[in-house]
Amino acid sequence: MADAIRAYDWSSTxxxxxxxxxxxxxxxxxxxxNSKFPKCIVWGPDLITIHNDAFLxxxxxxxxxxxxxxxEVWHEAWDEIGPVAERAFAGEAxxxxxxxxxxxxHGYPEKTHFTFCYSPIRDETGVVRGxxxxxIETTATVDARxxxxxxxxxxxxxxxxxxxxxxxxxxxxxxxxxxxxxxxxSLLERIQAMAQAQSLLTRGGATEAxxxxxxxxxxxxxxxxxxxxxxxxxxxxxxxxxxLSLSLALHELATNAVKxxxxxxxxxxxxxxxTGGRPETDETFVFRWVEEGGPAVRTPARRGFGSRxxxxxxxxxxxxxxxxxxxxxGIRFELQTEMRHIxxxxxxxxxxxxxxxxxxx
Numbered sequence: 001m002a003d004a005i006r007a008y009d010w011s012s013t014x015x016x017x018x019x020x021x022x023x024x025x026x027x028x029x030x031x032x033x034n035s036k037f038p039k040c041i042v043w044g045p046d047l048i049t050i051h052n053d054a055f056l057x058x059x060x061x062x063x064x065x066x067x068x069x070x071x072e073v074w075h076e077a078w079d080e081i082g083p084v085a086e087r088a089f090a091g092e093a094x095x096x097x098x099x100x101x102x103x104x105x106h107g108y109p110e111k112t113h114f115t116f117c118y119s120p121i122r123d124e125t126g127v128v129r130g131x132x133x134x135x136i137e138t139t140a141t142v143d144a145r146x147x148x149x150x151x152x153x154x155x156x157x158x159x160x161x162x163x164x165x166x167x168x169x170x171x172x173x174x175x176x177x178x179x180x181x182x183x184x185x186s187l188l189e190r191i192q193a194m195a196q197a198q199s200l201l202t203r204g205g206a207t208e209a210x211x212x213x214x215x216x217x218x219x220x221x222x223x224x225x226x227x228x229x230x231x232x233x234x235x236x237x238x239x240x241x242x243x244l245s246l247s248l249a250l251h252e253l254a255t256n257a258v259k260x261x262x263x264x265x266x267x268x269x270x271x272x273x274x275t276g277g278r279p280e281t282d283e284t285f286v287f288r289w290v291e292e293g294g295p296a297v298r299t300p301a302r303r304g305f306g307s308r309x310x311x312x313x314x315x316x317x318x319x320x321x322x323x324x325x326x327x328x329x330g331i332r333f334e335l336q337t338e339m340r341h342i343x344x345x346x347x348x349x350x351x352x353x354x355x356x357x358x359x360x361x
Contacts, residue, residue, distance in 0.1 A: 001053045002033040004066060013067055014046050021285070024123040028132060038137075040069040041121070042085065043130035049073055055239055058114075063258030070133075076109075077101045088118040088131035098138050113142040152223070208244040208343055211237045211287075215272055218250035228263060233274035236285070237343050245317040246287075252306035253289050253333060261331050262294035269293050277339045285320075285337050291330030301328040318342070 002254070011017050015025075025043060032039045033052045049068040052060075059065055065073045074081060080101055084094050095117045102109050116135035120128040159187075214236050219229065239248040262268025271290040276308065277283025291297075307324065310333060315322040320337025 001051065001066075001237070005029065005033065005050060008067055010067070013048055014044055015332075022123055022129070024121060028121050028130070034133065038135050040065075040070070040133040040135070041130060042133065043069070043121075047071050047085070055135075058105075058135060060151055061107065062105050074103070076104050085131060086120050088120050089128055091120050091128050093117060093119040098142050112139045114138060132355075135221045157311065196306045208237045208239055210347060211238055211243075211246070212276060214238065214243045214246050215250065218247045219254060219272070222254045222258065222263065228269050230269065233287075234276055236274070236276045239317075239343050242317050242342070249310045249314045250289075252309055253331070257291055257294070257331065258308060260295070261297070262291035264329045265294060267293045276342065279339055279343070281339050285318075285339050285342050287335040289331070289333040294330050296328050297330060298324045298328075 005019065005236075009017075010021075015021060021029075025041075028041055032041055032050070036053060036054055038052070038058055040049060040055050042049060044124040049065045049070045051065060059073070062073065071078050071082065072083065072320060073089070084096070085210060087094055097115045098113045099116065101112050101114060103112055104110065114135050117139050119132050119134070121130040121132055123129045135222050145169045211233060215231055215233075219231070222229075254270075257263040257268070262270050269292050271288070271292070274285070274287040275289075276285045292309055311322050311324050314335060318335060318337045319341035320335060322335045323333070
């Protein structure tokens, strides 16, 4: 395109001969043609187009754009992009992500998406003389994301249907005395916690979820908006397996707190906090659940399902270790691992699990 720009008869345009171009235009064109990123300069009141090689795939099979008005090159989309160009010529830069446009570059209308920035170009006196369009096509990315969203919505629907069937089977099977009723209630709650965690994962792309979202989703049934909870930590991304096991562990901790712990009275509070380091390093990730102000805590005589989730499954999925302690002042739980295990596969070695004698109250 540098050769094409030098060879073009610019005297046939309002720009005039190349050697008489203003220095601001020459510098801008020099920077543009040396860029591997798709760029296009639009100059003067006639919106004369000058672009680099990387811009050619965006033009497709359109007639040569060099030296033509930008509004003519993109006439089919000018109602959408024309106002953005006007703002650039008025001195206002605009950045837009995944902007939808219907264009014709292969002989037929085509729905596309672009991420681009229209930036004003000023001359030596500060007057805006043109603009530069820095752009990348994101059609494939947007289409893939939309397809993934459709698939995830269908997956979420099927998972919910499956868990609803399981819940119905549980409800029909565990009918009888009060012990069965309590077991049925606990099991149905755990199935619901799984369904909520799966919904979060499918909405997030089924590959990872933020620990922030996992915590608030798991705590939602327990009224985390009031002053009983303090929740805080950075938005660290977890793998789908880690998100699911953390969600189940939080459900067990919160349910236990409602029945016996800090949430069983009017004064108790719960702190849910976590810290982390740089991704994929040996720096430490720590997650804590701390109860305060509840009834005096006693160490249970046996270990139940909840304790196994909290002390065995969760640390295994995080490749770390966990401590669940029954401090008389309130339940304390701490999960610790290394950042290199967060978001990826857990360690192949069995984690060191502390607190082996602890269990459900």
